[in-house]
Amino acid sequence: MSTSSSTLRAGIRQAPRSGARLWKLQRSERLAGYGFIVPITVLFVLFVGWPIVFAIYLSFTRWSGFGAPNVIGLDNYTRMFSDPVAATAFGNTLLFAIVTTVLQTVIPLIIAVLLSNVWRGLSVVVRTILFIPGIISFVVSGVLWKLIYDPNLGTLNNLLKAIGLGALQQHWLSDPAVVLPSIIVVSLWGAVGMNMLIFFAGIQGVDPTYYEAAQVDGANRLQQFWYVTMPSLRVVTAIVISLNLMNGFKVFDLIYVMTAGGPNHASEVFGTYLYSLAFGSTAGSIPQLGYGSAFSVIVMLLCGVAVLVQIVLSRRASR
Amino acid sequence: MTALLSRAEPASSAVGAKAVRRRRFPVGRSFVAFILLAVAAFTIFPLIWLVLTSIRPANTVFGGSIWPTSVSLDAYAKAWSSTDFGLHFANSLWITLATVLGVVVFASLAGYAFAKLRFPFKNVIYVMLLATLMMPSTSLIIPLYLQLKSFGLLNSQVGLLVLYVSSSAPFSMFLMRAFFETLPDELVQAARIDGAGEFQIFWRIVLPLARPGLATVIIFQFLQTWNEFIYANTVLQNTEELPLQPVLFGLVGQYQTDWPTLCAGLTMSIVPVVLVYVWMQRQFVAGMTLGAVKN
Numbered sequence: 001m002s003t004s005s006s007t008l009r010a011g012i013r014q015a016p017r018s019g020a021r022l023w024k025l026q027r028s029e030r031l032a033g034y035g036f037i038v039p040i041t042v043l044f045v046l047f048v049g050w051p052i053v054f055a056i057y058l059s060f061t062r063w064s065g066f067g068a069p070n071v072i073g074l075d076n077y078t079r080m081f082s083d084p085v086a087a088t089a090f091g092n093t094l095l096f097a098i099v100t101t102v103l104q105t106v107i108p109l110i111i112a113v114l115l116s117n118v119w120r121g122l123s124v125v126v127r128t129i130l131f132i133p134g135i136i137s138f139v140v141s142g143v144l145w146k147l148i149y150d151p152n153l154g155t156l157n158n159l160l161k162a163i164g165l166g167a168l169q170q171h172w173l174s175d176p177a178v179v180l181p182s183i184i185v186v187s188l189w190g191a192v193g194m195n196m197l198i199f200f201a202g203i204q205g206v207d208p209t210y211y212e213a214a215q216v217d218g219a220n221r222l223q224q225f226w227y228v229t230m231p232s233l234r235v236v237t238a239i240v241i242s243l244n245l246m247n248g249f250k251v252f253d254l255i256y257v258m259t260a261g262g263p264n265h266a267s268e269v270f271g272t273y274l275y276s277l278a279f280g281s282t283a284g285s286i287p288q289l290g291y292g293s294a295f296s297v298i299v300m301l302l303c304g305v306a307v308l309v310q311i312v313l314s315r316r317a318s319r
Numbered sequence: 320m321t322a323l324l325s326r327a328e329p330a331s332s333a334v335g336a337k338a339v340r341r342r343r344f345p346v347g348r349s350f351v352a353f354i355l356l357a358v359a360a361f362t363i364f365p366l367i368w369l370v371l372t373s374i375r376p377a378n379t380v381f382g383g384s385i386w387p388t389s390v391s392l393d394a395y396a397k398a399w400s401s402t403d404f405g406l407h408f409a410n411s412l413w414i415t416l417a418t419v420l421g422v423v424v425f426a427s428l429a430g431y432a433f434a435k436l437r438f439p440f441k442n443v444i445y446v447m448l449l450a451t452l453m454m455p456s457t458s459l460i461i462p463l464y465l466q467l468k469s470f471g472l473l474n475s476q477v478g479l480l481v482l483y484v485s486s487s488a489p490f491s492m493f494l495m496r497a498f499f500e501t502l503p504d505e506l507v508q509a510a511r512i513d514g515a516g517e518f519q520i521f522w523r524i525v526l527p528l529a530r531p532g533l534a535t536v537i538i539f540q541f542l543q544t545w546n547e548f549i550y551a552n553t554v555l556q557n558t559e560e561l562p563l564q565p566v567l568f569g570l571v572g573q574y575q576t577d578w579p580t581l582c583a584g585l586t587m588s589i590v591p592v593v594l595v596y597v598w599m600q601r602q603f604v605a606g607m608t609l610g611a612v613k614n
Binding site for chain 2: 132
């Protein structure tokens, strides 16, 4: 399709520009082109492009929101190294992003492979169910799991007790050692369905003759997965990894709703920390818009890294 | 891209391939099915628990079995009346619908221009829009808050709406461009030779053919806007203007021990997204896959 249309387009371009009519046509096309993209471009410049520049500028200032920002150079960035909360947030953000990326890539991949090997009816039902948590907001899933995790009345601890595993009961969201894994489970619960669907679509696209050839060569199921399925899914895997990394680096809603970064910053990430710096977690604290913006810039850079990861992985895949 | 779409809906063409694979793995299929059902049960359990808790009489919530012995809808009545649920639900609904409309209009116009029209600097502008496609709202919340403040749009639903449209339109534009590119150029050229104006071509000829793309954008945008939290929680301060998500967040403190009311509120808030999901599931799944893979 693309070949035929490009030849036609080339034909039209090469045709003798015989008159005002064609010129007029192209002019109206140009005008329409600009006219059609004006709204989106204006909105983009005002509410995406300029804010990015403004965040970078603010990150070099000290500002409470009143008067003029005080330019202080790189102080906000050097301050991070002596700020224990920043160190915790850094560790937690990296840990959260990496652990969720691994779990939310490997588990959906396994489920997708299993799904493509069972009865179609069952596959449809399981896919539909697994996807439902993904359409629910982080506020709802955060509150819901907060109730489930409740140390005294929550279903999880009650359930553990009922099946004789009372020793495993935890203060899921108030014990600093357990809080981050507890939140990661909720993230996983919400993300499996979407990632599984992407892998499932990828598997449907693998040429079945590859499997036949592998079988003729005597490959068992595991070998077929490793030597046929996995190589065919490299680009898809790169996308899933990159999306998960990005979602991990920018995580805010889920943690804000479940713990607000607590207890005592044990689940603090960049997102929650910059939010509390700018909009205040404690009443009466002075907004630190400059220092908060420095973390905004770091999150942007980390998301840039996630995009780079995808480009590198897909390039290696196509080699 | 079209190939991907058909992959996402394993219909007739995939059946043959599946039959082959099925015969290859006859042993252990029941075991695999058992594992998958267990995973599905684990996944759905919290939601079933949510609904079951919301229909329990208030005095039977703590203790007793998971399955309620008697059913009561009191919690729904209480959640609806005592939190002004209807008002916030309506706020969410109009903000979401207006965002969807704005995004659909702007994204399809721009997507069409980038796919089918020729004009100078087209690629430069496109790459610029694309480069920041994934800009996280976490990173932009501070400058956007200040930006709205300087425009006098802080604490107004219009301000929130503007943020929603501008932050999601580029992604939808990207999806729409992908759909428009699958349509043949000859279509546009033929209409032009027949003397149709550019807008007329877009509106009368191209847009009706892009219905699957539009459906994807609409569903995707609806879910995203309905569920959005950080902007809504930051931009608006007047309680009566708030959409549902920040209100639900506030309910936690208010109904700390009244779990049925809390659960009834949560359940009511997910009805629209579940309806949209069920109603347009196929298109949604295809679109999500396309969007993700096209990135």
